[in-house]
Amino acid sequence: MVRTPKGPMTTASETAHPAGFADTLAEHSLSASGGSMTTVAGPGALAALTGLIAHIAPEGEIVILSDGAPKTVAGSAVMDAVIAVLPAGRTARCLVAAESGHGVVLDETTIAEVSTRARGAAVVVSVGSGTVSDLGKVVAAAVSAPLISVQTAASVNGFADPLSVVVVKGAKRTVPTLWPSALVIDHGLVAEAPAALTRAGVGDAVAIWSAPADWYLACEIGMDPGRYDDRFVEPVKRIAPRLSDGSVTEADRIAALIEVLTVGGLVIGDAGTTAPLSGVEHLVSHVLDMAAMAEDSPHDLHGAQVGVASILSAALWDIALHEEKILDADPADFAVPEGLRERVLATWASCDPSGVLGEECWSAVQKKMGRWNDEQPAVRAFFAERDRHRARLDELAGDPAEPAAALALWGAPRTFLALTPAVSPERARWALAALPFMRDRMSLADLLVLRGCWNDELFDRVFARAADVGGGL
Numbered sequence: 242m243v244r245t246p247k248g249p250m251t252t253a254s255e256t257a258h259p260a261g262f263a264d265t266l267a268e269h270s271l272s273a274s275g276g277s278m279t280t281v282a283g284p285g286a287l288a289a290l291t292g293l294i295a296h297i298a299p300e301g302e303i304v305i306l307s308d309g310a311p312k313t314v315a316g317s318a319v320m321d322a323v324i325a326v327l328p329a330g331r332t333a334r335c336l337v338a339a340e341s342g343h344g345v346v347l348d349e350t351t352i353a354e355v356s357t358r359a360r361g362a363a364v365v366v367s368v369g370s371g372t373v374s375d376l377g378k379v380v381a382a383a384v385s386a387p388l389i390s391v392q393t394a395a396s397v398n399g400f401a402d403p404l405s406v407v408v409v410k411g412a413k414r415t416v417p418t419l420w421p422s423a424l425v426i427d428h429g430l431v432a433e434a435p436a437a438l439t440r441a442g443v444g445d446a447v448a449i450w451s452a453p454a455d456w457y458l459a460c461e462i463g464m465d466p467g468r469y470d471d472r473f474v475e476p477v478k479r480i481a482p483r484l485s486d487g488s489v490t491e492a493d494r495i496a497a498l499i500e501v502l503t504v505g506g507l508v509i510g511d512a513g514t515t516a517p518l519s520g521v522e523h524l525v526s527h528v529l530d531m532a533a534m535a536e537d538s539p540h541d542l543h544g545a546q547v548g549v550a551s552i553l554s555a556a557l558w559d560i561a562l563h564e565e566k567i568l569d570a571d572p573a574d575f576a577v578p579e580g581l582r583e584r585v586l587a588t589w590a591s592c593d594p595s596g597v598l599g600e601e602c603w604s605a606v607q608k609k610m611g612r613w614n615d616e617q618p619a620v621r622a623f624f625a626e627r628d629r630h631r632a633r634l635d636e637l638a639g640d641p642a643e644p645a646a647a648l649a650l651w652g653a654p655r656t657f658l659a660l661t662p663a664v665s666p667e668r669a670r671w672a673l674a675a676l677p678f679m680r681d682r683m684s685l686a687d688l689l690v691l692r693g694c695w696n697d698e699l700f701d702r703v704f705a706r707a708a709d710v711g712g713g714l
């Protein structure tokens with residue numbers, strides 16, 4: 242049985258909310274989640290955990306889920322700080338998810354193992370950054386318990402949505418899980434997170450300057466079953482420029498980052514898909530992760546990779562719209578290329594010679610191309626209104642200088658070589674080439690594949706355009 246909150250968390254929320262944005266965030270949280278998720282954000286918000294647990298799961302065992310990474314707040318371990326605010330007299334059990342060389346990996350084995358150990362929980366409390374938050378959602382759904390998510394870093398936008406990124410047969414897949422019943426964002430805790438995590442959060446946030454264009458394209462051309470809606474883009478676009486404001490205090494900058502990321506998670510959750518904020522730039526990050534996992538080698542944080550790739554993605558949009566003039570083409574000039582299956586399999590053979598990953602990706606690409614063929618009336622209708630769509634895409638796919646400026650202000654990586662570990666020029670080029678061959682969701686890259694211009698000559702120009710603003714290889 243899933244227990245949901247019984248009503249608004251007035252007492253806990255009021256004590257933890259500073260004046261200003263956090264109240265708006267709490268309201269936005271309840272409306273975006275249809276009343277499922279309460280968000281308590283601000284300095285000292287962790288203290289609200291006592292009331293939240295008592296309200297959401299008044300009795301039964303508390304299972305606290307974390308990873309092994311040491312975290313501190315105000316001189317003590319974060320886990321100790323969490324345990325100190327549990328309601329008195331309650332049984333609590335700590336579960337530490339097993340880590341591999343890539344930290345905690347949300348593959349079939351890890352999910353099954355942690356879910357088994359969490360059985361019997363009256364409430365799951367996840368304490369950690371993005372991966373632990375995603376694992377918490379999967380595990381809480383598996384054991385039919387409500388989840389309270391304690392966010393320890395502003396590293397991704399995925400805390401405030403009901404989705405998890407998991408690994409299926411070596412491929413990254415986003416799956417529906419559940420809304421946390423409560424999200425606790427203590428600014429003090431987030432401010433003490435490692436700087437690399439905060440910079441990664443900026444990287445995840447700057448996808449706003451390219452990803453919505455991919456989503457708009459997919460919806461309007463008939464390749465996404467949903468409808469594009471400004472409601473899931475504008476709230477983030479409006480506040481994202483605060484990330485590039487160098488005139489405010491450190492605390493205000495962190496507060497701005499938390500707000501941009503949390504609102505990002507909420508619009509994703511409300512839309513029911515990551516698509517509004519996940520386009521070409523996220524695909525680059527996903528394929529880098531997949532290649533590293535297949536080779537059992539390390540890769541950088543999701544957001545760090547997304548940030549670097551956001552400059553690249555904005556550069557790709559710029560070139561596709563203004564140099565390739567892709568929207569001026571005749572719809573008859575787009576076709577599924579000959580030998581696509583072989584090309585997809587060859588792309589993934591370098592990281593999985595067994596061919597399992599290649600076949601998994603081909604089945605997704607085949608589905609996508611099948612839809613393209615089925616949706617030809619929608620495709621023709623799209624091109625018939627090319628002027629209107631070009632104007633909208635120009636608004637949604639910003640100048641690559643915008644993500645580059647925000648990343649530079651926070652000291653976040655802008656080039657593939659600046660990632661940790663450095664991504665070689667060869668690997669970066671491979672990642673760009675591979676991105677349309679990974680999943681069934683359409684992006685600008687697919688349109689370029691269908692146009693027959695997804696090739697080295699194009700990639701050279703994209704990397705050069707990104708380098709103009711400090712990004713690229």
Ligand SMILES: [Zn+2]
Nearest residue numbers: 397398445547
């Ligand atoms: Zn992301």
